[in-house]
Amino acid sequence: MRRGIFRMDRAEAEALIARAPVVHVASTTAEGEPLLRTVHGALVRGAIAFHGAPAGEKTEIVGRPAVVSCEEIVASIPSYFTDPERACPATTLYRSAQARGVIERVDDPERKAEVLEALMRKYQPEGGYAPLDAASPLYRKAIAGILVLAVPLERIDGKAKLAQNRAPEERARLLARLWERGLPGDPAAIEALRAACPDTPVPAFLSAPAGCALACALGPRDVDAAVDLLEGAYWNQGVSRGALARAQLGSPAWVGARDGAGRLVATARAISDGSKRAWMFDVMVAPSLRGLGVGEAVVRLLLDHPAVRGALHVHLGTQDAHTFYARFGFQRRADLPPRPFVSTEMVLTRG
Ligand SMILES: CC(C)(COP(=O)(O)OP(=O)(O)OC[C@H]1O[C@@H](n2cnc3c(N)ncnc32)[C@H](O)[C@@H]1OP(=O)(O)O)[C@@H](O)C(=O)NCCC(=O)NCCS
Structure with missing residues (x-):
């Protein structure tokens, strides 16, 4: 544990990446220039997969090591929750995941269709389209023409900073302050903190x-x-x-x-x-x-x-x-x- 940051297990970290609205992919070009892209990604067979244009910048990163990351902000905690004067206690509670792997190009049309179907299910869960099928005349040309990349999550680290390092009584006071503040995400943040720290005393309002x-x-x-x-x-x-x-x-x-x-x-x-x-x-x-x-x-x-x-x-x-x-x-x-x-x-x- 470092400064109240707790490690998640692999399943939790994968679930965080799988539900992230977008993921960030960092790599380097052949010239060694750093490259960072934000992509819509889906978790397919233990890899984060995404698509791009076949002639775009993304083609340059095939075969290169990459870092994939995502984060969820749970709550911003202002300094005055703990100290009326010093700015130092201001902090953010969050969950984040970071994974490393080598970027692969997915060429097999059936695997490409599987990735594209996973992306559709994630981003258009309501349906309203014919399922992606590599053999279908609806999709054959489109699937052949699209670049699909995948980063197998060889190493994955998930972190959660949810006030776990604070004393239980201090955490209970934090819950009361969040309830009093009442920003739209604060009730859910209160429940996230209680789930992460079951030894937190029940605040009066609960x-x-x-x-x-x-x-x-x-x-x-x-x-x-x-x-x-x-x-x-x-x-x-x-x-x-x-x-x-x-x-x-x-x-x-x-x-x-x-x-x-x-x-x-x-x-x-x-x-x-x-x-x-x-x-x-x-x-x-x-x-x-x-x-x-x-x-x-x-x-x-x-x-x-x-x-x-x-x-x-x-x-x-x-x-x-x-x-x-x-x-x-x-x-x-x-x-x-x-x-x-x-x-x-x-x-x-x-x-
Ligand atoms: C109404 C309901 C939510 C109350 O929950 P509860 O946990 O039983 O309520 P509490 O124990 O806090 O309070 C119980 C008191 O409410 C009264 N009460 C409960 N349901 C009542 C009803 N339908 N009409 C009148 N009084 C009622 C009880 O008589 C009791 O009074 P007392 O304390 O003087 O003895 C619960 O009975 C319920 O789920 N009922 C079915 C669903 C329903 O009717 N929901 C409300 C629809 S608007």
């Missing part, structure tokens, strides 16, 4: 009842579990699993709770303009954990979420949980007529 742990940012790995919880709800009748998944992933505030085994047992989300109005949706606690305060904790966390906390009016619709929401200050909208057996709108007005 304290949860019933042996559960609150999560201030859920993500793609939680989506199936959240949809399982929400699928049968009365307000989701007729809504497909795909639509429910997209709604969770598309919400700027999505929080939840996990049980002691790490299973998602509560979920809640909101959309918001951050200033005038926010709407809460899909609040659900697993039936076996209801009545223990988990729902209240999740709703409080959502109302305090950086995307929601600045909204003057927070709305929701409910058929039967009015008394539950009243404890947070929600009131039935007086300007709307009461409608039996359909959801009524409630609103919390602050400020």
Whole structure:
């Protein structure tokens, strides 16, 4: 470990390169001039592969050693989080990977098609094209005419700087500062830090009842579990699993709770303009954990979420949980007529 930088294992480092929107490839030309290119790359058979024009600069680097790198910024940490005067503590939390190998030209049309198909799947996952096939008249000429290069990841180093070197109490304070700051990536950064450093004490804003742990940012790995919880709800009748998944992933505030085994047992989300109005949706606690305060904790966390906390009016619709929401200050909208057996709108007005 150097200055709080931790090494990732090979699988994690490869996964980072595989999901990177772009990778940087550094090499030298035949004249020994340094050359750096940013490319769209896909991980294929243990190599990072990319394409170019057959007569371009990239042809010069075939057979030469190269370094491939990518990075993900997790959060910028200003100095004043730790020291009111000295600039020195300013830092950046990140993940990065760097790999070395010798650049190969891929000539076999079927392997070229495989690389191009991998690039299409990564950058155009929605489809809308005929799969790349070297024998197809649609692609034969194009595949023959394109340069495809690959750098086998002979050596790969992944690093993560996620405050692992800080004392647990100091890390908990950092989480509280990130929550208070509330930039769009901060809730996800909080969860990344907690995952990297499980010994971090739970900060007050994440304290949860019933042996559960609150999560201030859920993500793609939680989506199936959240949809399982929400699928049968009365307000989701007729809504497909795909639509429910997209709604969770598309919400700027999505929080939840996990049980002691790490299973998602509560979920809640909101959309918001951050200033005038926010709407809460899909609040659900697993039936076996209801009545223990988990729902209240999740709703409080959502109302305090950086995307929601600045909204003057927070709305929701409910058929039967009015008394539950009243404890947070929600009131039935007086300007709307009461409608039996359909959801009524409630609103919390602050400020
Ligand atoms: C509503 C829900 C999120 C509350 O979660 P929870 O973890 O059970 O809530 P808490 O333990 O924090 O609070 C429980 C309190 O809320 C009340 N409550 C829960 N559901 C209620 C409902 N549908 N109507 C009225 N009160 C309700 C309980 O009576 C209890 O009151 P008490 O503390 O005075 O005994 C949960 O019951 C749930 O998932 N229900 C099904 C989905 C749902 O209705 N979601 C809300 C739709 S808008």
